[in-house]
Amino acid sequence: MPATVLRWRVSGAPTGTRLSVRPFLAGRDSHALHYENPDFRFDVVEKKRGAISSRSIIDCGLIAAYIADDGFMLWDGTTSTPIGSGAVNEYFRKRLAPGTEDFIVGAFDPLSATVSWAYRTDGSGLLKERLNYSLTENRWTRSDLSMSWLMSGFDIGYTLESLDEFGPLDSLPFSLDDPKLQGKRFRAVGFDATGNYGPLNGDTMTARLDTGDYESEPGRRSFVNGVRPIVDAPAVTCAVGTRAQSMADALSFTADAPKAIDGSCPLRAAGRYMRFRTVIDGMQTWSRATGLEVPVLVEGAR
Numbered sequence: 577m578p579a580t581v582l583r584w585r586v587s588g589a590p591t592g593t594r595l596s597v598r599p600f601l602a603g604r605d606s607h608a609l610h611y612e613n614p615d616f617r618f619d620v621v622e623k624k625r626g627a628i629s630s631r632s633i634i635d636c637g638l639i640a641a642y643i644a645d646d647g648f649m650l651w652d653g654t655t656s657t658p659i660g661s662g663a664v665n666e667y668f669r670k671r672l673a674p675g676t677e678d679f680i681v682g683a684f685d686p687l688s689a690t691v692s693w694a695y696r697t698d699g700s701g702l703l704k705e706r707l708n709y710s711l712t713e714n715r716w717t718r719s720d721l722s723m724s725w726l727m728s729g730f731d732i733g734y735t736l737e738s739l740d741e742f743g744p745l746d747s748l749p750f751s752l753d754d755p756k757l758q759g760k761r762f763r764a765v766g767f768d769a770t771g772n773y774g775p776l777n778g779d780t781m782t783a784r785l786d787t788g789d790y791e792s793e794p795g796r797r798s799f800v801n802g803v804r805p806i807v808d809a810p811a812v813t814c815a816v817g818t819r820a821q822s823m824a825d826a827l828s829f830t831a832d833a834p835k836a837i838d839g840s841c842p843l844r845a846a847g848r849y850m851r852f853r854t855v856i857d858g859m860q861t862w863s864r865a866t867g868l869e870v871p872v873l874v875e876g877a878r
Contacts, residue, residue: 622656625649634682634691634728636711641691643668643680648693648709659709664716671697671705679703683728685764685776692764692776694726702769719781722769729765731775782858785865789823789849797848797875803833804840804869805854809862811835813855818847827851846875 586595625644627633632643640651641659648660648668660668672680676696681703683692689711694703703723709716742748764776792798803814813832819825832855833841852868 621654625656629677629680631678631681632693634684634693636684636691639711641682641684641709643682643693648707659714660716664707667718668695668707671695673697673699681726683726683764683766685728687761687763690764692726694721694723694766724767724769724771726764726766726776728762730760731763731765731777732773733760780858780860780862783856783865785854785856787852787868789819789851791849792872793874797846798850799844799846799873799875800850800870801844801873802840802842802871803852805835805865806867806869807854807856807862807865809856809860809865811857811860812841813857814841814843814868815853815855816843816845817851817853818845819849821848823849825849829853840869 584595586593625646627642628645629643634641638652642649642651644656647658647665649656650659651657673696680693680695682694684690685692690708691711692706692708694706696702697704701724703721703726706719706721706726707716708719739745739748745752765774766776767773800816803816805812805814812835814835815829815832817827817829819827830843830845833843835841852870854865854868856862856865
């Protein structure tokens with residue numbers, strides 16, 4: 577159980593002054609502290625909602641983020657605002673290993689204005705998945721990992737000797753004045769499965785973006801012969817999953833089609849319900865994936 581230690585000291589009072597402390601036990605409701613109050617009281621500002629894990633509470637400065645029984649929340653000092661309603665909360669509940677709520681950990685990365693929660697999905701004792709929420713874009717992403725701990729901390733700088741991993745000094749892909757070489761930037765950091773400490777950066781990982789099932793024309797089958805991903809990455813593939821007639825039918829995907837010179841991914845698929853998948857290869861630089869252009873032809877009703 578985490579513990580909080582408070583210490584008081586009498587300063588500038590007449591000789592013989594005594595300081596008495598009245599213990600206060602609080603439940604899981606959210607409380608606000610009045611710092612210079614003669615009664616030193618806590619006010620309940622929100623009832624029937626609190627964090628499911630003390631380590632899931634993330635201090636972001638003027639706001640805080642946490643996980644309650646009813647999902648992910650942002651706290652502004654007065655009220656809680658849901659940020660994971662629907663699919664995010666449902667996915668988290670399904671993936672979290674039962675009985676591991678106390679091992680959920682959160683971190684704030686001010687460099688990307690992102691809050692992240694890492695959690696266990698199995699009995700390995702490691703944090704296997706991470707859910708990330710952008711405070712500026714109000715969007716979620718998830719990533720696979722294998723860590724023993726996640727937290728907010730400082731990254732580690734480079735020495736001249738450690739720059740050898742980038743090659744000769746005269747061919748470095750950045751300036752020696754680059755602030756990131758100095759380290760000591762506050763961000764999301766952690767320990768891997770073997771105890772190595774470092775920031776959560778590294779090479780770009782492969783991203784997979786799936787849409788939901790889509791019915792172009794109610795009661796009709798549809799045909800597509802290409803998909804254009806709106807992504808600023810050079811190496812991209814697309815695939816289409818189809819269900820023949822009903823949502824109970826098995827989902828069958830086409831082979832991944834690489835992006836052609838005109839920016840589209842040529843493929844052929846037909847069905848009543850369609851789901852589109854975009855895969856952005858890792859180890860490349862990109863920043864935006866905004867959608868898909870899908871020319872759809874309606875087939876006859878059957």
